[in-house]
Amino acid sequence: MLKVEGLTKRFQGVVALKDYRLTLHEGEILGVIGPNGAGKTTLINLLSGFLRPDEGSIRFQGQDLVRLPAHRIPALGIARTFQNIRLFPSLTALENVMVAMTVHHPPDLASALLGFGPGQRRAQALREQAMHLLEQLGIAHLADRPAGVLPYGDQRRVEIARALALKPSLLLLDEPTAGLHPEESEALVEQLRRLHREWGMAIVMVAHDMPVVMRFCPRLHVLSSGALLAEGTPEEIRNNPLVLEAFLGRPSHSGAA
Numbered sequence: 518m519l520k521v522e523g524l525t526k527r528f529q530g531v532v533a534l535k536d537y538r539l540t541l542h543e544g545e546i547l548g549v550i551g552p553n554g555a556g557k558t559t560l561i562n563l564l565s566g567f568l569r570p571d572e573g574s575i576r577f578q579g580q581d582l583v584r585l586p587a588h589r590i591p592a593l594g595i596a597r598t599f600q601n602i603r604l605f606p607s608l609t610a611l612e613n614v615m616v617a618m619t620v621h622h623p624p625d626l627a628s629a630l631l632g633f634g635p636g637q638r639r640a641q642a643l644r645e646q647a648m649h650l651l652e653q654l655g656i657a658h659l660a661d662r663p664a665g666v667l668p669y670g671d672q673r674r675v676e677i678a679r680a681l682a683l684k685p686s687l688l689l690l691d692e693p694t695a696g697l698h699p700e701e702s703e704a705l706v707e708q709l710r711r712l713h714r715e716w717g718m719a720i721v722m723v724a725h726d727m728p729v730v731m732r733f734c735p736r737l738h739v740l741s742s743g744a745l746l747a748e749g750t751p752e753e754i755r756n757n758p759l760v761l762e763a764f765l766g767r768p769s770h771s772g773a774a
């Protein structure tokens with residue numbers, strides 16, 4: 518469903534991502550790990566159309582994403598979350614999810630939020646769908662609270678619910694468990710696992726939280742200084758000397774790096 522080749526992005530001389538490639542199949546889960554500054558967020562920004570690459574191609578279900586205007590990308594079924602949570606803090610959790618549904622139902626939104634007009638029946642259906650998403654993430658009881666006052670872990674869940682409101686076939690998660698306690702991370706990963714089983718969307722999860730990624734993702738990419746350093750199963754990655762060196766700063770005997 519997704520084929521990325523030669524993807525390169527520079528910021529004033531800094532090469533944030535260089536010559537990255539990826540083939541992802543329907544429903545597949547890929548984890549992307551790497552130290553801070555490795556280019557993980559840049560990759561998510563490129564795949565979601567938030568940034569344009571300097572070089573390379575991104576083909577999604579046969580379409581060339583690099584040539585599409587960024588605002589067209591969510592409607593294709595690509596949704597993302599942000600490393601730094603971006604919710605509308607004064608809208609409720611439910612409203613944050615409903616706003617995302619405008620991608621598929623633009624004319625319904627105003628009546629949905631304002632509660633009148635010819636789209637009212639449809640609006641009720643949207644409200645129920647949004648509520649269902651909150652339920653799936655275990656936060657239905659927070660539906661009417663302003664997003665900005667929710668604890669961090671719940672804001673992450675609202676963000677994921679909002680991404681799912683796009684009914685994505687590709688979900689991009691940037692550090693979804695950052696800032697969560699280990700038990701909270703585990704619960705969130707369990708919810709993601711259930712959602713994936715139910716929806717079957719492909720997922721690219723970026724993180725520097727190794728244990729979480731290793732348990733959730735059957736296949737991993739390791740980025741280091743913008744380059745694809747290694748790929749394989751969690752087992753292969755765990756035993757890869759180049760990876761140990763990149764993460765732990767261990768000198769390599771071979772000089773291969």
Ligand SMILES: Nc1ncnc2c1ncn2[C@@H]1O[C@H](COP(=O)(O)OP(=O)(O)O)[C@@H](O)[C@H]1O
Nearest residue numbers: 528531533551552553554555556557558559560
């Ligand atoms: N908007 C930007 N402007 C300038 N440099 C950036 C920008 N975004 C990222 N970078 C640089 O690109 C590199 C990769 O960053 P990033 O993709 O955020 O890494 P990661 O998410 O793996 O921590 C870093 O050196 C970072 O400083």
Ligand SMILES: [Mg+2]
Nearest residue numbers: 557558559600
């Ligand atoms: Mg990042």
